Amino acid sequence: MKKCIFYTWLCLLFISCQKENTYTVQANSKKLVIESYLTAGDTIKAFCLPAGRHFDYNIDFNDTLTQLLLWADNQIIDTLFPTLRLPNMVNQSQPLYNFSSQTVAKQGATYRLTALRDELVPAASLESIPEAIVPQVNHHPESKKISLRITDDASQENFYAIQFINQTIDEEIVELLAYHPSVEVLYGNSDFIPDDEGTSGKLALISDRFFNGETQTFDFYYRPVSGSNTPIKLVLSALSKNYYQYELSKASQYSISIDLLSEIGNLKGNIENGYGAFIGKSDYNYSFFPL
Amino acid sequence: MTVLKKIAGALLLLVLGNLNHPVLAQSNPLEKPITLSTGWYAPDSVILILEKHFSSVNFNSNFLQSDSIYTKKSVYTAQQLLELCFNSKEYQFKTNKNRVIVSPVKASTIVISGFVSDQQSGERLIGASIYCPAQNTSAVTNSFGFYSLALQSRDSVQIKFNFIGFQSQNLRIAAQKNLSLDVGVQVESQQLNEVKISGKSLNIKAVKMSYHALDMTSLKQLPQFMGEGDVIRTFQLIPGVQPGNDLSSTLHVRGGSADQNLLLLDDVPVYNSSHLFGIFSVFNTDALKHSSLSKGGFSALEGGRLSSIINLNMKEGDLKETHGSASISPLLAKLTLEGPLAKNKTSYLIAGRRTFMDLLAKGFLPENTDLGYYFGDANVKVNHIVNRKHRMYASFYTGADAFKIRVNESDFKLKWANYTFALRYNHLINAKTFGNLTLTYSQFKFNTGYQLKEFGSTTGFDYFSKIEDYSAKYRLEYRLNAQHLLKVGMNYTRHQFTPGSVDVNQGSTTGNNLVNVANLQQADDLFYYAEDYWKINERLAAQAGIHYAQYFTGEQNYHSLQPRLAASYQLNHAWALKSSFSQMNQSVHQLSNSGVGLPTDLWVSSSDRIHPQQSNQVVLGTAANFKKHGLSLEVEVYHKSLKHLISYKEGANFLLVSNWENSIETNGKGTAYGLEILLKKEIKKFQGWIGYTLSKSTRTFSNINEGKSYPFKYDRRHYFTSALTYRFSSKFDIGANWVYSSGQAYTAPIDHYSLNQPDGSISQFIEYGSRNGARFKDYHRLDISVNFNKKKSWGSRTWNISIYNVYNQFNPFLIHTENSSGSDLTFYETSVLPIIPSFAYKITF
CATH class of the missing domain: 2.40.170.20 (TonB-dependent receptor, beta-barrel domain)
Incomplete structure (x- = not known):
């Protein structure tokens, strides 16, 4: 009897299992994707490819059809050229969607990037690089804590990012922990759980909406690789608003990709007629030894 | 001036004192003689006869006597016929521009209160209606089966007790002072084979709107998913109440979110109403006596959620x-x-x-x-x-x-x-x-x-x-x-x-x-x-x-x-x-x-x-x-x-x-x-x-x-x-x-x-x-x-x-x-x- 009931139940369960319909919709966006992080003092680079495409290393390696132009003061100042990055694995090369220029980004400057490719909609974006900010820095090696005292400029809306980078060849990002409620920590990692309400992750973002025009102190805890005393670089970046919004939404996309229940959303970019971002920042660097 | 007023008053008294005179009586329209043959009449047919002599007779149909009337003589005054059709002690009759108006006689107010329960089990009934047709007054039992009905005092009044699935109970009671009246009503099971219209006409009299009570007996006759009846899934069939999706026992009431519904089980909020990730609700219908959903027109007693209150x-x-x-x-x-x-x-x-x-x-x-x-x-x-x-x-x-x-x-x-x-x-x-x-x-x-x-x-x-x-x-x-x-x-x-x-x-x-x-x-x-x-x-x-x-x-x-x-x-x-x-x-x-x-x-x-x-x-x-x-x-x-x-x-x-x-x-x-x-x-x-x-x-x-x-x-x-x-x-x-x-x-x-x-x-x-x-x-x-x-x-x-x-x-x-x-x-x-x-x-x- 017990078996009979069990198998009856199994039958009902099979009848009730999910059924799936599949259909395909052609993606005809004809749009370009650009991702370009402008850092004051660095040459301007970009990543650009057609939307709706997946990498095919055989094809993409030889793809040189996209033209990227850099503008300043309504004049073309540079043409970005495709660059071949070093293969990161034996017999595997990165595709030719990386572009470089010889122009060095300047603080306070405004640039425009345009992208052209046959049969696709031209894309463009405009971005200004904010001025760097110099904080007061206090290092507390005994508690693995860095205190940053930031005086905010009340005349404009400001955004900041903080990151710790291990200055080895790989430039590995060091996980950080913040307690300040106005700090948004992105790319959290569950193996660095704080002992109270702090949040941990790889990149901290701050908007000045909570301390506009005031001085505020932020404490950040870092977690070096156990036992190593390689130098760590603290990078405090002054971000444009576009940069801040893009980073936030990109982190959301990362969560969406790992959690089916997450609220879905789009990347908040600033490319006209395209996807991605052309965003600027100015860095302040501070190096220290953790031990 | 004072002397003139006194003379006018005396003349008025003289006139009123002679109203019984047949000729003078004609000045009161209700004393108009009306001829009809002797025999049995339904009260509403007498009203039709009266309406031939007046432009209209205005009254609430509930005031009318239910029993037939026997006329012994061939000539009655309109007043006398009205007294036959209505209870003369409870109603007064006036005329205005050849219209007859029937209204209740004003009297002191008494309160009849008590509990309505299932006669068989003693279980108190929620939402039972209590109705006095003669005075067009009603009440509904609260969540503890209690009611209070205020009436004009009368020698006797008829009161109807109604509840879905139960036989209607009609009582005639003396209504001269405050009265405690507990009533038991019987389950209607003996009459299952009869085609009968329930006496549930109160929904139009109630002020409350956007309100739905579920009859637990009917619920068990509706299709059951995996053999298990579900009160929340049944609420999803009411207009304005929509489900989340197939696997969901949540409610979205009038465009509201799932958390905007207050689910009260015996007055206690239940924060998660789902079993099996939402396929079933947590409410066992065998344990429930009554359920209701309010999606608007909220009472001041209710609060804490935006979209609905579910009791x-x-x-x-x-x-x-x-x-x-x-x-x-x-x-x-x-x-x-x-x-x-x-x-x-x-x-x-x-x-x-x-x-x-x-x-x-x-x-x-x-x-x-x-x-x-x-x-x-x-x-x-x-x-x-x-x-x-x-x-x-x-x-x-x-x-x-x-x-x-x-x-x-x-x-x-x-x-x-x-x-x-x-x-x-x-x-x-x-x-x-x-x-x-x-x-x-x-x-x-x-x-x-x-x-x-x-x-x-x-x-x-x-x-x-x-x-x-x-x-x-x-x-x-x-x-x-x-x-x-x-x-x-x-x-x-x-x-x-x-x-x-x-x-x-x-x-x-x-x-x-x-x-x-x-x-x-x-x-x-x-x-x-x-x-x-x-x-x-x-x-x-x-x-x-x-x-x-x-x-x-x-x-x-x-x-x-x-x-x-x-x-x-x-x-x-x-x-x-x-x-x-x-x-x-x-x-x-x-x-x-x-x-x-x-x-x-x-x-x-x-x-x-x-x-x-x-x-x-x-x-x-x-x-x-x-x-x-x-x-x-x-x-x-x-x-x-x-x-x-x-x-x-x-x-x-x-x-x-x-x-x-x-x-x-x-x-x-x-x-x-x-x-x-x-x-x-x-x-x-x-x-x-x-x-x-x-x-x-x-x-x-x-x-x-x-x-x-x-x-x-x-x-x-x-x-x-x-x-x-x-x-x-x-x-x-x-x-x-x-x-x-x-x-x-x-x-x-x-x-x-x-x-x-x-x-x-x-x-x-x-x-x-x-x-x-x-x-x-x-x-x-x-x-x-x-x-x-x-x-x-x-x-x-x-x-x-x-x-x-x-x-x-x-x-x-x-x-x-x-x-x-x-x-x-x-x-x-x-x-x-x-x-x-x-x-x-x-x-x-």
Whole structure:
């Protein structure tokens, strides 16, 4: 009897299992994707490819059809050229969607990037690089804590990012922990759980909406690789608003990709007629030894 | 001047003193002689004769005598004929411009009050109607079966007691002073085969609108999913109330979210109403006596949620004899017992149910493996009558779901549970005043965890969230006079929230790595209310109330003064117009990723940053009763505005919300409006309703959908439902539901592209169209069920056979995309519930 009931139940369960319909919709966006992080003092680079495409290393390696132009003061100042990055694995090369220029980004400057490719909609974006900010820095090696005292400029809306980078060849990002409620920590990692309400992750973002025009102190805890005393670089970046919004939404996309229940959303970019971002920042660097 | 006045007065007296003279009598139109033949007349035919001599006779049809009249002579005055048609002591007759007006004689007011109960079990009945036809006055029993009816004093009056499924009780009583009258009504089972129209015409007289009470007997005749009737799934068939999706037992009322419904089980809030991830609700229909849903025109007594108040009352237990029921279906087994602990004094109810497949499956699992899922719940209630004026109830509910999977040393668990407890004390202070004190406790807890034991150490995590409520409330009802019924009261609740705590064990061999992120938050929720039901005249009635709420959390104190107004105007004996306005506040919020009421959804408190949600709702409607056809009709239009809504930010994940306030968007707005039509058939053999809803609901958040307004996830333009049952005989009945609705809104992917990820890898990103800008295809489904009943010497047995989704309609549950190799997007449309036959066997004894 017990078996009979069990198998009856199994039958009902099979009848009730999910059924799936599949259909395909052609993606005809004809749009370009650009991702370009402008850092004051660095040459301007970009990543650009057609939307709706997946990498095919055989094809993409030889793809040189996209033209990227850099503008300043309504004049073309540079043409970005495709660059071949070093293969990161034996017999595997990165595709030719990386572009470089010889122009060095300047603080306070405004640039425009345009992208052209046959049969696709031209894309463009405009971005200004904010001025760097110099904080007061206090290092507390005994508690693995860095205190940053930031005086905010009340005349404009400001955004900041903080990151710790291990200055080895790989430039590995060091996980950080913040307690300040106005700090948004992105790319959290569950193996660095704080002992109270702090949040941990790889990149901290701050908007000045909570301390506009005031001085505020932020404490950040870092977690070096156990036992190593390689130098760590603290990078405090002054971000444009576009940069801040893009980073936030990109982190959301990362969560969406790992959690089916997450609220879905789009990347908040600033490319006209395209996807991605052309965003600027100015860095302040501070190096220290953790031990 | 004074002398002249005295002379005029004397002349008037002289004239009036001679009115008996036949010639002078003609000056009073009511003394007009009227000729008719001797014999028996129906009162309304006498009125027709009178109307030949006057332009009209104005009266309420309820005033008319029901018995036939015998005329002994051929000539009567109009006054004499009117006295024959109406009770001359209770009514007065006047003329105005050749119109006769019949009105009740003014007299002192008396109050008849008491309890209405089931004569067989002694169980008190909620929502029974008490009606005095002669005075066109009515009352309804409250949630403890108490009523108070104010009447003009008379030698005697007839009072009708009606309750769905029970025989109508007509009593003629002396009504000269205040009277206590407890009435028992009998179940209508002996008349099952009769085609009879129920005397339920009160819906047009009641001020209350947007209100639906579910008859628990009819519910059992409707199709049952997997052999188990469900009160929440039945509410989903009412216009304006829509389900989340196929697997959901949540309700979306008039464009509201799932958390905007207050579910009260014996006055205790239940925070999670789902078993089996939402397929079933936590309410065992065998333990329930009464259920109702209010979706607008809220009373001042109600508060704390924006969209609906759902009251579920457990049975009190039979005071006279012990009986029970047991049932089994492919999914679960149930047992209910009730009876007296002390006859006519104290009763009990115990009801329990549990799924059993985890127990059966145990024998089929490999060694070192454990896999199982179960849900179960228990309802217990004790009812004690101290004396007629004092009564106490204690009720308890617990229900839990648990899923576990253990393979060798790896162990995963998922559990959620509700606990509620209520202690209620009724006090009939006097014939006019009824009081009730209630103390309650409610808890909802969710827990999930993973443990891996290897090399002598244990690693894993344990996550839990919890909400607890401790509450005390007191309510007074006072019958001031025939025109006014006052209700006042207060409610205090202490909320304790733990909206997400994680314990992590990183390996016992490396030391004490147990880390706790507890985030306990407390809040005090206090409200007071006062409400007056005012019968302004025979046609017009109003209900006006004020609900004052305070919410203390941290250093923040929120106040709100919420007006509640409703009015009803009876056009004639069949039609009434109704309107209402209600403002509601909600201080507790549910953060939901899915919107379908999963146990992972977090309950959180208002705070400095998060204001209580607020809604303003206006409803206009009409109600009609077509007694001859056993039909009633309700048509309502509503407009609801919502503000201070919250939502998860894009990408927020419930497991990572140690600082949940940073993971949400606040200050959202919403709008919902629509038209609802409900047509009910109330003939005994053929019962049920059809409903139609035309509605629109939107949301606006500054950081979602570029700040543009977008459709609410469960916005459905058209929603048609029918729920019909036909009783062929006491042995056989059949029920069918058919549901048709516009497709559910979803956010459709429109493009995809590749970008660098922070770790240097290249990932695919999907570009979505506007939020909820696309629609699933339309939804429709037919369910049927058949009950075969048979009486036995020990009681009765019922075989129920139900088929869910009879014609196996493929209704999309979700649409998702996966990366394809080319430039095209491939969509996967998943359906989860095809045709599902089931059965249940039930015995009652």
